[in-house]
Amino acid sequence: MRILVADDDPMVREVVRRYLERDGLEVIETGDGPATAAALARGEIDLAVLDVMMPRPDGIDLCRAVRSGPHPNTPIILLTALGEEDDRVIGLQAGADDYVTKPFSPRELALRVASVLRRSHPVRRRDEPTLRGGTVEVRQSARIATVAGAQIDLTAREFDLLAFLLANQRRVFSRDELLAQVWGWSFGDLSTVTVHVKRLRAKLGDAHRIDTVWGRGYAWDRDHAD
CATH class of the missing domain: 1.10.10.10 (Winged helix-like DNA-binding domain superfamily/Winged helix DNA-binding domain)
Structure with a gap:
């Protein structure tokens, strides 16, 4: 599975990458809106972690673009500032699947990523009605x-x-x-x-x-x- 981690803070990207790679995931890093938009447009990722406060286009703008673009079902987790409820609600309205508030536990984020991936790529059962x-x-x-x-x-x-x-x-x-x-x-x-x-x-x-x-x-x- 290939995960896009988009955040303008290289320390955040490095810590998240290490935790996700421990889970056997491939990680692509971007540090600004245009680079992230280009990566999302290629459609070669299984899930995107987007920072809401990233220089524009920010995480919410990018989320909206994905949902109206050629790969609308790409799972998205937003990173939002602690206590900024408006950001969380706006992000969910924009189409985010989940969110994690900063400062966050990298392990919590890794678990959220695993949870969304399971729901996006479930084990198929022929007997499901x-x-x-x-x-x-x-x-x-x-x-x-x-x-x-x-x-x-x-x-x-x-x-x-x-x-x-x-x-x-x-x-x-x-x-x-x-x-x-x-x-x-x-x-x-x-x-x-x-x-x-x-x-x-x-x-x-x-x-x-x-x-x-x-x-x-x-x-x-x-x-x-x-």
Whole structure:
């Protein structure tokens, strides 16, 4: 697996590279926006770690460019400043799969990278069922989601969230529960879930049946429960 680490601080890049290489990953380093944009445009990476505060184009601009470009499903983890909630929310809205706040533990980042890679390149099982909800269909083994037969582009987290909701239709899940079940986090920023639900609704359009159950959480097709 090839990982792009983009940060204007060479010390950060070196430490992250050493930890990722210990996990058997190949690392490409870039130190500014233009070099990072060029690396992303080539589409030869399996995951990108992007610093939000990198000289422009910054991590958020680059994230938006990836999601609207020829390789929209490239997994992205953003590095954000500690306490800058706006950066995290904006980054998630731009299409990031995950984020890690600075200062961070290199081992934590390595674990986040491994987690996102597992979800982006899962072990395929032939017996995984196809999930359906209205005109939405998810083929888990192929990691393909369609609406009325037309394929839609989803990030790894968006796909997993949709599959989880379809597999548990009409059950209400709090944001804490979704964070644990879909992200595998025992704690974290609950806005991560909120933003991903918003992104998923936008991509599904009128076909979405993700209902908000006020004070409780989210459910697929709850409004049509018996």
